[in-house]
Amino acid sequence: NNILELQGVSKAYNKGKPTEISILNDLDFTLATGEVVGLVAPSGAGKSTLLHIAGLLDTADAGHIAIAGVDQSGLSERKRTRTRRQDVGFIYQFHHLLPEFSALENIILPQMANGVSKVAATDRARDLLNRVGLEPRGTHRPAELSGGEQQRVAFCRALANEPKLLLADEPTGNLDPETSDTVFNALLDLVKETGLSALIATHNIELAGRMDRMVRLERGQLS
Numbered sequence: 105n106n107i108l109e110l111q112g113v114s115k116a117y118n119k120g121k122p123t124e125i126s127i128l129n130d131l132d133f134t135l136a137t138g139e140v141v142g143l144v145a146p147s148g149a150g151k152s153t154l155l156h157i158a159g160l161l162d163t164a165d166a167g168h169i170a171i172a173g174v175d176q177s178g179l180s181e182r183k184r185t186r187t188r189r190q191d192v193g194f195i196y197q198f199h200h201l202l203p204e205f206s207a208l209e210n211i212i213l214p215q216m217a218n219g220v221s222k223v224a225a226t227d228r229a230r231d232l233l234n235r236v237g238l239e240p241r242g243t244h245r246p247a248e249l250s251g252g253e254q255q256r257v258a259f260c261r262a263l264a265n266e267p268k269l270l271l272a273d274e275p276t277g278n279l280d281p282e283t284s285d286t287v288f289n290a291l292l293d294l295v296k297e298t299g300l301s302a303l304i305a306t307h308n309i310e311l312a313g314r315m316d317r318m319v320r321l322e323r324g325q326l327s
């Protein structure tokens with residue numbers, strides 16, 4: 105039972121031009137349901153490219169991507185967008201929270217956009233903030249929160265619509281090492297508590313070592 109399967113995935117940029125650069129080369133990867141995997145790679149190796157393709161934000165030149173057993177390759181853009189919104193949660197290095205809304209509102213709004221009632225969305229947002237120790241900060245806007253707090257709110261937002269798959273790209277890469285350590289543990293606790301399947305990219309091998317398994321991206325392939 106796999107939440108994510110990549111089979112023979114290839115991706116190049118600037119195809120057909122002198123500047124063509126192959127990033128992913130016939131890459132295979134399987135993420136079992138409930139598994140939390142660390143993705144380690146030097147900068148520029150193609151981590152973001154891989155996560156964007158896995159999360160249907162970008163398309164591969166070749167290969168198959170299946171999410172929850174459904175091959176997305178032949179599906180229309182509309183269906184891929186629906187899968188992305190319903191099944192996939194993203195976390196980036198920068199929080200990308202809406203600055204004019206409170207922490208709670210940032211977690212409530214995506215749920216309401218998905219048809220959840222305001223009352224139910226508020227309950228879930230409070231519960232998520234509570235899990236990362238931030239319930240007392242719910243009414244604060246992002247600018248009133250520390251970097252680590254902002255990032256924890258972004259984790260809650262990524263989980264707001266109960267995704268099946270979480271993809272995180274250097275989720276604490278923007279924080280100082282000490283804060284990064286604590287906030288990374290908060291993310292792992294949250295993921296484990298909710299039983300989420302996750303692929304989490306980091307260049308920090310020590311952090312990656314805390315996950316169920318670690319894979320390395322090198323020369324377009326995972327090992």
Ligand code: ADP
Nearest residue numbers: 117118127145146147148149150151152153154
């Ligand atoms: P990482 O996340 O591992 O740092 P990326 O996936 O962001 O790596 O990028 C991998 C390589 O592809 C880099 O050399 C980057 O400059 C290049 N690249 C990324 N996106 C594009 C693009 N849209 N067009 C051309 N080259 C790109």
Ligand code: ADP
Nearest residue numbers: 241244245246247248249250251252253254283
């Ligand atoms: P850190 O020590 O993590 O860098 P800060 O020193 O920025 O955090 O903030 C310490 C605490 O004060 C944080 O919990 C943060 O939420 C709160 N705080 C910071 N700035 C404001 C603000 N403008 N309004 C309300 N609370 C704030």
